[in-house]
Amino acid sequence: MESISLARGVPATECLALEELADCARAAIERDGATVLNYGPAGGYGPLREWIADRHRVEPERVVLTNGSLQGFRFLAELLAPNGTVIVEAPTYDRPLKILDDLGAEVICVPLDEEPAIEDGAFLYTIPTFQNPTGSTLSADRRGRLAELVRSRRLPVLEDDPYGLVRFEGDPLPSVFELEGGVDVMYSSSFSKTIAPGLRVGYAIVPEALASELEDLVASTYITPALLSQATVYQFLRRGLFEPNLERVRGLLRARRDAMLEALDRELEGRARWNRPEGGYFLWLELPEGADAAELLTRATEGGVTFVPGVDFGGQPNSMRLAFSFVSPAEIDEGVRRLARLLAATPAAV
């Protein structure tokens, strides 16, 4: 039996516009090869910086393109957090947690719906829209209060927004960055979920002085980011392929989320609780109190389905992250069926 991955937070192959991107990569070199193929600015490919700056209404100097947005997080953490206190959501994306741990930062985890009590930290890290791992979205009210924390200079905020554009339904909420006026909130995003992750094109928008520090760190780490990828993204944008592609990707992911919700409703009604995200890659499932998701996973190989236990993200032992981004709707259906079967065989979860 082939295992079905509800663990991998990566896009299904059909989300990737292979043919268009192949032609954009060729065009990136044909049109601007002398720039794209040589060393260049630490902040990344000029035309793409300008496109992003324009979209977010900031000066291009404030946009720093990085080899994926996690690399940007690491740079910012290296600059701001060494041996400091960083406030994160509980649960939150595991890779930043590991980076902060490596850097010796003290991490304070604040449940998603609570106010941070600490106000003298290095910064607060939030993924307010379709969060990894929970798929949940911060309310407008809470966003406003985060913006106010920055405006009043009580706490710097880094808003990570890779999933915001991957919305299937409902109205988008303003970002913390927008609510604050786009001045001091540090904002990061990437084209991993909207175009393709293998390109590794992420970006951070930060105040100008910090952008310049960031570029110094970039220059002494890898000199110049991977320009071919950035120029390929730029060709994709200038051809007007971004919005249609986003619509297509949203449709593919919506079908997967729907398949997961339908299967959960059918298979696990009354035996677990889960949310209904309006976008993104993930939803969050809580087994009854006392159940152990990590223990459940150890039986997954025989059971033919995988997921990530919530504890990996600083969540409760009875929680798990289910990704609907990678496998097909039919596989999702079968995956949830297998999960339900495993759960039925778990004394603590009955």
Added chain:
Amino acid sequence: MESISLARGVPATECLALEELADCARAAIERDGATVLNYGPAGGYGPLREWIADRHRVEPERVVLTNGSLQGFRFLAELLAPNGTVIVEAPTYDRPLKILDDLGAEVICVPLDEEPAIEDGAFLYTIPTFQNPTGSTLSADRRGRLAELVRSRRLPVLEDDPYGLVRFEGDPLPSVFELEGGVDVMYSSSFSKTIAPGLRVGYAIVPEALASELEDLVASTYITPALLSQATVYQFLRRGLFEPNLERVRGLLRARRDAMLEALDRELEGRARWNRPEGGYFLWLELPEGADAAELLTRATEGGVTFVPGVDFGGQPNSMRLAFSFVSPAEIDEGVRRLARLLAATPAAV
């Protein structure tokens, strides 16, 4: 008057195979887009790892592809050097020096022709062939002794070899890696000088246990390197374009080195000393004792020529690095002419 850069250690545009690379980038996605455009292994694009492994006769697991080889240096330094002692050549490439300084490592500079006295350092860093900044090449004898340091477990060695293949004449010497048997010497190189730097495709070959540590660090820094660039390089290789391109690049750079040596012989005979590298991007020029290359550079804007003072690389105040990689032979000729004019107006250098 447009300034002539004998400072920039970057390839002239004509060294970049624009047309071929445009088609390779397209083919990289057309042939393997589902892999290239998604998240993948931290160690990089499989087929390229295998090609490199084959070339250096090691297992692919020992090859870690990074976004440029400086990124690999940083990772290795983070793993091996924190607060330790690192032995470098004097002078040496400035960017690693900055990284070691950032990491709080103690750096011991040993003149190129001397034996390192310290044998309990974290590692020794060497660029034995056409070194940046001097263009000089370590003798076979000295290479053998470095290999012996590793074999006898007295000192780990990191051999950085980005320029080795860019040889215009003379016979190549075996690498320290080869002399040691390809077991414990850490070896790094890249395709920046042999194909194109903007692709940012570097690699490190290290013992398997270290490769695995390196991959962990990669995964928690940028998850996956920029795969499109790596797959583009792989297409370039599999089409048999690498060797012919290398021949072409060598020819272009040889003409530039020749132009520089001819101009120096003509303009500065008896007024300065310089070496005659058989390859690479750079040569090293020493003004008479007491001259100050940094002071000379401040007058360069009016004089219309730039270079990098030797002190930037830990060299003597009267030394400078001259790059012949970037501008045309005619510009090199004119640049050296301007340099000679500036020098003639410098009391200390007459």
